[in-house]
Amino acid sequence: MIIDRLLAAMATGDDASKLGLSRRTLLKAGLASGGGFLLSMHMPMLAAQAAGPADFVPNAFVRIAPGGQITLTVPYVEMGQGTYTSIPMLIAEELEVELGQITLEHAPPDEKRYGNPILGGVQATGGSTTIRAVWQPLRQAGATARTMLVTAAARRWNVEPASCRAEKGKVVHTASGRSLGYGALAPDAAALPVPENVTLKRPEDFKLIGTPAKRLDTPAKVNGSAVFGIDARPPGVKIATLAQSPVFGGRLKSVDDSKAKAVRGVRQIVRLDDAVAVVADHMGAAKKGLAALVIAWDEGPNAALSTADIARDYAAALENPGAVAESRGDVDGAMAAAVTRVSAQYQVPFLAHAALEPMNCTVHVRKDACEIWVGNQVLARAQATAAEVTGLPLDKVTVHNHLIGGGFGRRLEIDGVTRAVQIAKQVDGPVKVVWTREEDIQHDMYRPFFSDTFAAGLDDKGLPVAWRHRFAGSSILARWLPPAFNKGIDPETIDGAVHLVYALPNFHVEFIRKEPPGIPTAFWRSVGPSHSVFVVESFMDELAAAAKRDPVAYRRALLDSAPRARAVLDLAAEKAGWGKPLPNGAGRGVSLQFVFGTYMAQVAEVEVAKDGSVRVKRVVCAVDCGSVVNPDTIEAQVQGAVIFGISAALYGEITLKNGRVEQSNFDNHQVVRINEAPAIEVHIVGNNEAPGGMGEPGTSAIMPAIANAVYAATGKRLRKLPIDPAVLKQPA
Amino acid sequence: MGATAMLSSAAVFVHSLQELALTFKLNINGSSRSIDVDGDTPLLWVLRDVLGMTGTKFGCGIAQCGACTVQIDGTATRSCITTIDSIGKSAVTTIEAIGRTAAGQKIQHAWLDREVVQCGYCQSGQIMSASALIAANPRPTDADIDDAMAGNICRCGTYARIRDAIKQAAASGAKQGGRG
Numbered sequence: 001m002i003i004d005r006l007l008a009a010m011a012t013g014d015d016a017s018k019l020g021l022s023r024r025t026l027l028k029a030g031l032a033s034g035g036g037f038l039l040s041m042h043m044p045m046l047a048a049q050a051a052g053p054a055d056f057v058p059n060a061f062v063r064i065a066p067g068g069q070i071t072l073t074v075p076y077v078e079m080g081q082g083t084y085t086s087i088p089m090l091i092a093e094e095l096e097v098e099l100g101q102i103t104l105e106h107a108p109p110d111e112k113r114y115g116n117p118i119l120g121g122v123q124a125t126g127g128s129t130t131i132r133a134v135w136q137p138l139r140q141a142g143a144t145a146r147t148m149l150v151t152a153a154a155r156r157w158n159v160e161p162a163s164c165r166a167e168k169g170k171v172v173h174t175a176s177g178r179s180l181g182y183g184a185l186a187p188d189a190a191a192l193p194v195p196e197n198v199t200l201k202r203p204e205d206f207k208l209i210g211t212p213a214k215r216l217d218t219p220a221k222v223n224g225s226a227v228f229g230i231d232a233r234p235p236g237v238k239i240a241t242l243a244q245s246p247v248f249g250g251r252l253k254s255v256d257d258s259k260a261k262a263v264r265g266v267r268q269i270v271r272l273d274d275a276v277a278v279v280a281d282h283m284g285a286a287k288k289g290l291a292a293l294v295i296a297w298d299e300g301p302n303a304a305l306s307t308a309d310i311a312r313d314y315a316a317a318l319e320n321p322g323a324v325a326e327s328r329g330d331v332d333g334a335m336a337a338a339v340t341r342v343s344a345q346y347q348v349p350f351l352a353h354a355a356l357e358p359m360n361c362t363v364h365v366r367k368d369a370c371e372i373w374v375g376n377q378v379l380a381r382a383q384a385t386a387a388e389v390t391g392l393p394l395d396k397v398t399v400h401n402h403l404i405g406g407g408f409g410r411r412l413e414i415d416g417v418t419r420a421v422q423i424a425k426q427v428d429g430p431v432k433v434v435w436t437r438e439e440d441i442q443h444d445m446y447r448p449f450f451s452d453t454f455a456a457g458l459d460d461k462g463l464p465v466a467w468r469h470r471f472a473g474s475s476i477l478a479r480w481l482p483p484a485f486n487k488g489i490d491p492e493t494i495d496g497a498v499h500l501v502y503a504l505p506n507f508h509v510e511f512i513r514k515e516p517p518g519i520p521t522a523f524w525r526s527v528g529p530s531h532s533v534f535v536v537e538s539f540m541d542e543l544a545a546a547a548k549r550d551p552v553a554y555r556r557a558l559l560d561s562a563p564r565a566r567a568v569l570d571l572a573a574e575k576a577g578w579g580k581p582l583p584n585g586a587g588r589g590v591s592l593q594f595v596f597g598t599y600m601a602q603v604a605e606v607e608v609a610k611d612g613s614v615r616v617k618r619v620v621c622a623v624d625c626g627s628v629v630n631p632d633t634i635e636a637q638v639q640g641a642v643i644f645g646i647s648a649a650l651y652g653e654i655t656l657k658n659g660r661v662e663q664s665n666f667d668n669h670q671v672v673r674i675n676e677a678p679a680i681e682v683h684i685v686g687n688n689e690a691p692g693g694m695g696e697p698g699t700s701a702i703m704p705a706i707a708n709a710v711y712a713a714t715g716k717r718l719r720k721l722p723i724d725p726a727v728l729k730q731p732a
Numbered sequence: 733m734g735a736t737a738m739l740s741s742a743a744v745f746v747h748s749l750q751e752l753a754l755t756f757k758l759n760i761n762g763s764s765r766s767i768d769v770d771g772d773t774p775l776l777w778v779l780r781d782v783l784g785m786t787g788t789k790f791g792c793g794i795a796q797c798g799a800c801t802v803q804i805d806g807t808a809t810r811s812c813i814t815t816i817d818s819i820g821k822s823a824v825t826t827i828e829a830i831g832r833t834a835a836g837q838k839i840q841h842a843w844l845d846r847e848v849v850q851c852g853y854c855q856s857g858q859i860m861s862a863s864a865l866i867a868a869n870p871r872p873t874d875a876d877i878d879d880a881m882a883g884n885i886c887r888c889g890t891y892a893r894i895r896d897a898i899k900q901a902a903a904s905g906a907k908q909g910g911r912g
Binding site: 082212214215217218219220221222223224225226227228230231233239264265281282283284285287288354355356357358403404405406407408434436437632636639640641642643644665666667671672673674675677679680 | 769770772773774776777778780781782784785786787788789790791792793794796797799826827828831840843844847849850851852853854855856859877878879881882883884885886887888889890891892893894895
């Protein structure tokens with residue numbers, strides 16, 4: 001995967017220059033406005049940057065005010081994943097301050113400055129990348145600031161820096177007991193040269209990293225005062241809601257708005273090429289107005305499209321070769337010599353994000369400026385699209401970022417901002433455009449549909465000697481970050497299907513990029529692995545079954561050279577009581593993966609009722625994500641990711657009929673509720689390896705674990721998601 | 733043209749009549765608020781867009797997700813389908829004021845203590861449902877929690893912690909009760 005290759009390069013220096021990476025974190029110190037200490041950081045960037053001081057472009061800042069307050073400015077957004085707590089922990093650890101002394105500020109949009117090194121320089125929060133990107137640079141910055149503050153104090157007292165220590169926001173001279181607060185030392189420290197080599201704390205000396213620190217963003221989220229994008233209320237704001245062409249690619253033919261205009265509180269009807277919006281005093285009036293519109297659509301070329309057409313086209317696409325994602329050994333020879341051959345076809349559906357905060361964006365377009373209030377993961381892109389739609393220069397577009405009511409990949413897109421600005425251009429004054437849930441689901445950008453074909457050859461012991469996998473699906477990166485789509489390969493999409501943890505000597509994987517007609521696709525929690533880990537781990541289970549071997553023991557036999565993978569598999573199996581008897585109709589299933597820099601094994605325990613319905617009773621997860629910043633956040637992320645994946649495995653699908661998405665709201669697009677939520681145990685393997693991502697892995701791991709558990713319970717192999725209870729129903 | 737002008741002035745007349753006739757007085761968080769919107773307007777939009785009380789959230793609009801939950805005379809109620817002409821003199825309590833109730837305070841405290849929240853968007857509704865539950869039922873069983881909370885979706889998947897936090901809040905209530 002691209003992210004892991006980049007990280008590996010950053011860690012080892014291999015190919016760093018080839019990849020255009022500057023590995024060093026550059027630091028500059030100086031006086032902050034108001035007299036404090038300002039440490040500016042340039043964290044390593046993807047784009048080749050001259051490392052000379054003349055080109056220093058900082059992308060994160062630590063400010064220590066004369067009063068001692070510490071402010072950290074970083075280009076990441078909080079959307080529930082806990083980074084607004086984990087990030088300050090890294091600085092606080094090295095700076096020797098309490099977590100509560102640090103205030104986190106979100107950086108304004110500026111891609112040159114804040115582009116995410118792991119996301120190809122795009123200013124984005126996603127791909128479980130944040131902690132991986134800042135782990136080293138922020139600790140280094142904290143240690144540098146600490147060293148400078150200690151030096152400043154030592155000079156004041158005319159003592160050796162080594163005779164002083166930093167603790168709780170002060171420098172203490174150990175022998176005399178004298179102390180000075182960081183605020184008082186800030187001006188002196190600002191005048192010092194930045195030390196070249198600072199020593200980072202040893203993991204055994206960590207006080208904060210590795211502890212379950214309390215989230216800093218939660219108090220406002222339990223009393224209603226937290227402000228999400230949808231809560232923005234610039235003075236005079238009107239509320240708009242919209243209807244977009246129900247068929248992808250359709251156009252607006254005509255609108256009769258006479259009844260809508262008569263609705264009390266409705267102010268304006270806005271017509272676009274492929275959408276209509278009703279602007280009103282409040283959402284109630286806007287929705288009533290929308291319902292009163294009589295709209296005719298020109299449905300365009302996709303008017304007859306159905307999911308069955310798409311499934312047939314994708315299956316047909318598999319008959320031709322694709323781009324080679326990974327290939328080694330002699331697959332043909334090994335297949336020919338195999339004792340047993342196994343083959344299978346898989347299919348996974350389009351999936352909606354259905355974040356609980358519906359899509360929304362507030363915009364005020366003036367003649368000479370545009371102001372935007374939104375919760376988004378790609379701020380610089382939000383700014384750019386507004387500039388494009390309005391024709392204003394980039395610096396005339398201001399974006400106020402807000403908390404995000406669930407990202408899951410959806411807010412890595414700017415389609416909602418574009419749409420809102422198109423509407424706001426026709427409105428005098430600020431307007432908040434709020435999607436109804438129906439519009440949100442029917443005009444999402446979906447996790448792509450995939451179709452897969454597998455073949456494997458087993459030797460006389462039942463172990464795989466040949467592995468062939470070909471799959472067809474959309475490439476999100478080809479649209480989102482075109483340079484990353486290279487020679488037919490999308491590194492995010494193939495992640496989880498290549499570089500498997502298992503010893504597979506003859507191995508061949510091909511990817512066929514196939515875009516669905518008119519249907520927009522996008523990142524979805526756990527991205528490529530949301531599909532690839534499901535199919536790979538399901539097929540691995542098929543091989544174990546064909547070999548009549550236990551699924552855990554079978555996988556274990558392929559892990560001699562992957563000790564971290566074997567360790568999480570063993571831990572999950574042990575904690576789950578793998579092999580212990582279960583009642584009739586119940587079963588355990590396992591999955592194992594290495595994606596997003598994290599090793600994870602899950603064991604799911606399911607019960608299949610006579611009517612075919614599946615209930616996930618218990619999930620045991622073992623995770624090795626290297627260095628642990630906040631174990632409580634890791635547990636929460638796994639719990640949440642597992643629930644997200646269960647929703648997808650049991651219910652998740654977006655289907656089309658007559659070009660229209662059939663699902664519309666939480667009545668026909670079900671998600672897991674508290675009464676269906678299993679007990680989820682998370683066991684963390686701690687070590688000092690580089691930290692892995694935690695936002696996503698739990699989602700990809702649970703889906704095959706459930707399907708494999710259903711097989712254990714019923715003997716029925718699920719090669720399609722979501723699970724269809726009709727397939728599992730027992731005869732009366 | 734003349735007919736159109738007549739029609740539109742008639743519309744204006746009807747409009748102003750409605751405005752005169754349909755002023756609603758609501759008791760929200762202990763204050764009396766006058767609201768001039770159509771009687772079939774859901775309470776959710778009155779709270780969020782008319783009164784600017786944005787702690788109550790919009791999630792689905794059809795009482796399927798619970799993000800909009802408020803309490804009406806102490807009962808957890810989906811404000812997205814509760815029209816303002818149906819409320820009368822009943823007391824509406826929202827997330828902004830639930831901390832003034834004993835149950836609400838315990839729930840909020842337990843929510844922070846058990847670190848329930850992730851993105852936080854659904855949590856106003858979760859807290860309104862949970863505080864109504866423990867106010868009415870000081871020792872809820874798992875089944876009681878399922879019944880009371882299954883109408884509140886959390887896409888971040890915080891359910892295990894929600895359950896723990898409700899139990900903790902209930903237990904703290906029992907202890908206090910024992911002392912008192």
